[in-house]
Amino acid sequence: MEKAKFGVLTVSDRASRGEYEDISGKYIIEYLKDVVTSPFEIVYRVVPDERDIIEGALIHMADEEGCCLILTTGGTGPAPRDVTPEATMAVCHKILPGFGELMRQVSLQQVPTAILSRQLAGIRNRTLIINLPGKPQSIKLCLDAVFPAVPYCIDLIGGPYITTDENKVKAFRPKG
Ligand SMILES: Nc1ncnc2c1ncn2[C@@H]1O[C@H](COP(=O)(O)OP(=O)(O)OP(=O)(O)O)[C@@H](O)[C@H]1O
Numbered sequence: 238m239e240k241a242k243f244g245v246l247t248v249s250d251r252a253s254r255g256e257y258e259d260i261s262g263k264y265i266i267e268y269l270k271d272v273v274t275s276p277f278e279i280v281y282r283v284v285p286d287e288r289d290i291i292e293g294a295l296i297h298m299a300d301e302e303g304c305c306l307i308l309t310t311g312g313t314g315p316a317p318r319d320v321t322p323e324a325t326m327a328v329c330h331k332i333l334p335g336f337g338e339l340m341r342q343v344s345l346q347q348v349p350t351a352i353l354s355r356q357l358a359g360i361r362n363r364t365l366i367i368n369l370p371g372k373p374q375s376i377k378l379c380l381d382a383v384f385p386a387v388p389y390c391i392d393l394i395g396g397p398y399i400t401t402d403e404n405k406v407k408a409f410r411p412k413g
């Protein structure tokens with residue numbers, strides 16, 4: 238079975254400077270280890286809220302490392318330095334609006350300020366990129382909502398066959 242590579246990109250000025258621990262990126266890694274049962278390795282990076290650096294990291298993870306999936310956390314809000322969606326849009330060839338719509342919908346049940354997140358998802362060649370908010374408590378909620386569709390999306394872009402622990406996330410493949 239082909240070993241998948243998953244990119245985890247934390248976008249945070251303060252975490253990148255070491256002013257606080259990157260809890261969100263670590264939660265994402267724990268989530269993947271908990272849920273995904275097919276073989277994979279993680280490519281992990283923490284970068285500041287700088288559009289060029291975020292784009293460079295996304296392109297490196299997609300084109301050089303060959304990640305089939307990149308999960309970003311942070312920088313999706315309306316503050317002047319929040320530019321993760323712009324960087325994601327710039328490197329993607331297709332946008333998948335359903336991911337952001339669903340994640341905001343489930344997040345709204347947790348906090349009314351979920352509408353402030355401009356998080357989106359898109360495809361760069363054979364890589365699916367998904368933005369998650371920076372708040373650690375948003376990670377599981379957002380991933381639980383969208384992850385059932387992630388393995389099939391990776392099938393459709395020609396990536397490795399991803400399987401999950403069905404007790405945690407039931408991957409849905411329309412063609413069975
Ligand atoms: N990677 C992370 N690990 C732990 N907590 C985080 C992380 N990213 C964000 N947070 C928390 O969520 C809050 C809102 O996230 P947001 O991405 O807007 O951060 P921010 O205030 O712009 O921080 P930064 O200066 O690090 O970019 C932060 O103030 C912080 O408490």
Ligand SMILES: Nc1nc2c(c(=O)[nH]1)N[C@H]1C(S)=C(S)[C@@H](COP(=O)(O)O)O[C@H]1N2
Pocket residue numbers: 310311312313314315319343344345347348350351352353354355369370371372374375376378379
């Ligand atoms: N599930 C969930 N979504 C959430 C939040 C949250 O606490 N939980 N915080 C919101 C807030 S307050 C902001 S400003 C935006 C953007 O956060 P970011 O800049 O850290 O990505 O995400 C929103 N989405």
